[in-house]
Amino acid sequence: MADRATLSVRSLVIAPGASPVTQAIAPGEIVGLAGLDGHGQERFLKVLAGLERPAAGDVTIEARAITSFRKAVASGIAYLPRDRRSTGIFPTQSVLDNFAVSTLSRDMRFGLLSFAARRRRYEAYREKLSIVAPRPDASITTLSGGNQQKVLLARALALEPAILLLNDPTRGVDVATRHVLYDVFRGLAADGMALVILSSEIEEILLLCHRVLVFREQQVAAEITGNEMKSDTVIAAMFGRAA
Structure with a gap:
């Protein structure tokens, strides 16, 4: 595997007028992305993968700027697409x-x-x-x-990436396969890989992730960790309400 590395997001604006996002995703960390469809979480993941350009800000891994998919791969970032039939x-x-x-x-x-x-x-x-x-x-x-x-x-x-970006990785797979994948993801994190998982299923994110970024209106509406990692809290943030 590539050397352990931190993925840094600084003042990233994924759509004009949205609030900037600053995050550091550390080796061994699993970060979940949640939100209603079209609210920015998939665009954010694709910006991390170098597949889309942000309105402002930058993404770096060990001081290397991620400005294209080619640079992302060369810098140790791997991306698993959502629609395996059309893009995988x-x-x-x-x-x-x-x-x-x-x-x-x-x-x-x-x-x-x-x-x-x-x-x-x-x-x-x-x-x-x-x-x-x-x-x-x-x-x-x-x-x-x-x-x-x-x-x-x-x-x-x-x-052999340092960072693995997963776009709804268990979509359309059976329960047995899902649990195999969960074990693999946890094992990769235990070995020092950083994972970012976008999932349309809140329970999956709560089961796998150390923290979750909830997107609403093209920006991070809430960052949820620890004892707040509950379905009610995530859903409330998705709809712009207090839990």
Whole structure:
């Protein structure tokens, strides 16, 4: 894994007229993002990933500015998209090709692609994430939704990031897969990775995260920690009310 690193957000304005956001997301921390649809939490996550530009402010990791998706990846940030069918998987490709597409350079030996090295990396992540797939050369579309999601997560983890950004990572997956993913996320944090998780399910955020940022009208309406980490408190902040 990449060296432990802090993701710093300074005076970040994600939409004109919104209040700035300043945050530090530390190694080993799991930060949740909540809010009603369209209130800024997804845009904030995409700004962290270098996929969108803010109205003002900056995002840095160990003094390196994140101004594009390429720079984010090079700086140790990995992003798992929300809609795996349209922005995640390559449906005409195999399970193995979907896994390895972002890390081909790591499988090169003397200028040539080592299929054995690629297969070994895939098998390590297949075991770690309990991916159920008939064989590596099977089409990705033969897998269940949950296993497709695990392949995308394996692809992100193969980058060995310091920061993992997850956009509704358990959306559309079964309960068993969900709990496998929860265990993986907790294990990554225990190993020093920083995670930012946007979830449409409040209970998921409360179960996984050390603190939660609640977005309302394109800005952080509340930061909730400790004993205040309860559904009522999060919901109240989402609707602009006191708990």
